[in-house]
Amino acid sequence: MNNDNTKLATTALVASGLGAALSYLMFQRQQKSRPRSNSMTFHIPSDAPKSIGNSRTSFIFQDPEYDMNSGDRQSSVSDTTILMPHSHEERMRRRIAARMAVEDENSQPRQSVTVRVPASSANCGPGYDCIGLAVDLWTEVTVSRADEFEITAEGDGAEEMPKDDSNYIVTGVKAAYETANKPMPPLKYHVVSRIPYARGLGSSSAAIVAGIIAGLVLAGHRLPVWGSESLLQIAASIEGHPDNVAPVIYGGFQVGIHNGTRWVTERIPSPPGMQCVMFIPDFIGKTSAARAVLKDTISRSDAAFNIGRVAFLVHALALGNLDNLKWGVQDRMHQPQRAEGLYPHLFPMIKAAEESGACCAFLSGAGPTVMAFTSGASGDIFTQREKERTDYSVAKAMMEVATSYGVKGRIVVTQASQEGARVVKVDPPFSSEFITFRDNV
Numbered sequence: 001m002n003n004d005n006t007k008l009a010t011t012a013l014v015a016s017g018l019g020a021a022l023s024y025l026m027f028q029r030q031q032k033s034r035p036r037s038n039s040m041t042f043h044i045p046s047d048a049p050k051s052i053g054n055s056r057t058s059f060i061f062q063d064p065e066y067d068m069n070s071g072d073r074q075s076s077v078s079d080t081t082i083l084m085p086h087s088h089e090e091r092m093r094r095r096i097a098a099r100m101a102v103e104d105e106n107s108q109p110r111q112s113v114t115v116r117v118p119a120s121s122a123n124c125g126p127g128y129d130c131i132g133l134a135v136d137l138w139t140e141v142t143v144s145r146a147d148e149f150e151i152t153a154e155g156d157g158a159e160e161m162p163k164d165d166s167n168y169i170v171t172g173v174k175a176a177y178e179t180a181n182k183p184m185p186p187l188k189y190h191v192v193s194r195i196p197y198a199r200g201l202g203s204s205s206a207a208i209v210a211g212i213i214a215g216l217v218l219a220g221h222r223l224p225v226w227g228s229e230s231l232l233q234i235a236a237s238i239e240g241h242p243d244n245v246a247p248v249i250y251g252g253f254q255v256g257i258h259n260g261t262r263w264v265t266e267r268i269p270s271p272p273g274m275q276c277v278m279f280i281p282d283f284i285g286k287t288s289a290a291r292a293v294l295k296d297t298i299s300r301s302d303a304a305f306n307i308g309r310v311a312f313l314v315h316a317l318a319l320g321n322l323d324n325l326k327w328g329v330q331d332r333m334h335q336p337q338r339a340e341g342l343y344p345h346l347f348p349m350i351k352a353a354e355e356s357g358a359c360c361a362f363l364s365g366a367g368p369t370v371m372a373f374t375s376g377a378s379g380d381i382f383t384q385r386e387k388e389r390t391d392y393s394v395a396k397a398m399m400e401v402a403t404s405y406g407v408k409g410r411i412v413v414t415q416a417s418q419e420g421a422r423v424v425k426v427d428p429p430f431s432s433e434f435i436t437f438r439d440n441v
Ligand SMILES: Nc1ncnc2c1ncn2[C@@H]1O[C@H](COP(=O)(O)OP(=O)(O)OP(=O)(O)O)[C@@H](O)[C@H]1O
Pocket: 120, 121, 122, 161, 162, 166, 167, 168, 169, 196, 197, 198, 199, 200, 201, 202, 203, 204, 205, 207, 244, 285, 286, 287, 288, 364, 365, 366, 367
């Protein structure tokens, strides 16, 4: 090493030594001036908790976000709040403890709850008792603790719906309290109904699901979903099949089966821009009556016909192949029987709808509503030129058939809802000062 190099090395050594000393001094100063409560420090505990300190000699990392005891996000941290820098398990334990505290809080019984549930259209032709979609018409049910039982209703079917405990909303609430293993308190119910009553648009399933959800919230009971779909199990066991209740719970198109142990459902993707044009007769069609006209057995060729159609239906929906929908909704299991016994307008209306531009048409649920799917919608109906869409001409054609058969009714145009049931108001709310849920809109 020559002289110049020696000088250079000495200067570098002195500079780095000075730098280190300066950093150390600044660090000390910072530590003294910083308030302890908000600090993120490494320190060796004198009174470390047994679970951590006694098993490992350790430096401990302090996580300022959570307090282990209260589970609350807060600014002050206790002196014994200590963690190892790499103690992943301990950090997870704390986070879980914090979440448990939130879950505990949200599992407290509530005074009152409002649940919104969508209409639904079951079968879609060949998918008898297994396929259905959520329809963008909503009923709102409020259930509150009260001195005595009462049901009040406004809107569609307000007069007709049972006002005693045979109302399916009460059935749902009872099932929820049984699941929670808690006694059901006296409750009052108010229904704002926008789902046509007993018309094949799932009014009974919506009532069941609304009741179960309301009951669970009031009872403060959470159900698991992953691998069990517990809410679906309760609802489908009351209804007997999942074709309406699955879309009411999850939204969208759903296909549901019983796998021998439990109900299982899957979402079928739905084509964008699809509209639902519905002819809703003025008369009530009870599902019980529409099931009574069906025979217990069908022929092998009819079974084969339906198997092929249902496969086509799911394929057409999933791939957005709208041309194939008209084959996909064909059925020999219930529509011909119901048309013959109860709804003579059905097949002429399906034909008229398809000839005037609908992708397909079928009996909605057990009827009497007839549902047509049309395409071409882009955003809201009021923001698009009429000639770009077919819903108006399809509606007109369906109405003409109804008139010619002397069936009074109305046309409603809406779309599938990708969203299912949801809680819109709770007292006391789930929302806190930190998180706002949609429980207070
Ligand atoms: N809150 C409720 N809302 C609607 N129907 C109820 C309610 N509570 C009890 N019901 C019973 O359910 C019947 C309506 O169910 P039904 O299955 O016949 O029609 P839907 O559910 O509207 O149509 P679908 O099942 O064909 O889609 C009513 O006639 C009534 O007896």
